Amino acid sequence: MVRYTLFSLSLLLFLPDSSLAAPAITCHCFTERKYDFSRPAVADPYFLTTTQNSFFATYFAVDKKVIVMKKQTGSSADDLWIGYWIASKSGLSADDLLELRGKKGSWKEVVAPLGLPSQSVGERFSAEVMSGATADRLAQIIVDEVLLRHRLLGLQELTVLRKEWATNQEVIISAMLAPKSKRPAVQLFREVKRGAKSWGVLLGDAKIQPAGMSGEFAALLK
Secondary structure, three states, X not given: OHXXXXXHHHHHOOOOOOOOOXXXXXXXXXXXXXXXXXXXXXXXXXXXXXXXXXXXXHHXXXXXXXXXXXXXXXXXXXXXXXHHHHHHHHOOOHHHXXXXXXXXXXXXXXXXXXXXXXXXXXXXXXXXXXXXOOHHHHHHHHHHHHHHHOOOOOHHHHHHHHHOOOOHHHHHHHHHHHHHHOOOHHHHHHHHHOOOOOHHHHHHHOOOOHHHHHHHHHHHOO
């Protein structure tokens, strides 16, 4: 009986879906990282993710490896946007804020006790977070604010993209590609959505490599 119990416990340790596995760990790995002519969209998930990571890292002046690691250990892209945004406006630690978010369960519970002036984090963000808005909604507000403030997109074009359900990743990559391709961001987004082109094709047309994305954003955010 003892031998059977020990065997069962050792077997559980190797089961991939075992409840003993850390629930917060998420895979941030991509098997396809290069454009493939025979499968034009196969690497698009990687291109979208690394573009957002590059934009995020450049804007908040943080090593992109740190962002990737935080995602691998359970932080969502939305929570990272919120945590680093509040940190940049308040002088608080992003790590501490993210830890509090994990303990309290909502960003409202994190922000309310801090008593931050609405002007410091943005009137719209402040109102939404105090109303209990979801993390994806709050992250969208932050991304939109950054893009508009640095004139990477105009309000009208950004509004159209959001009405057509463009994600943060899609809005960011469209904003990066637009000046390089000398075409409207909405036009680029629509080409991908209707299957005429992939993000990999558009990046190739613009001669942008993943390794050079941080440089592209550094120039745009000046």
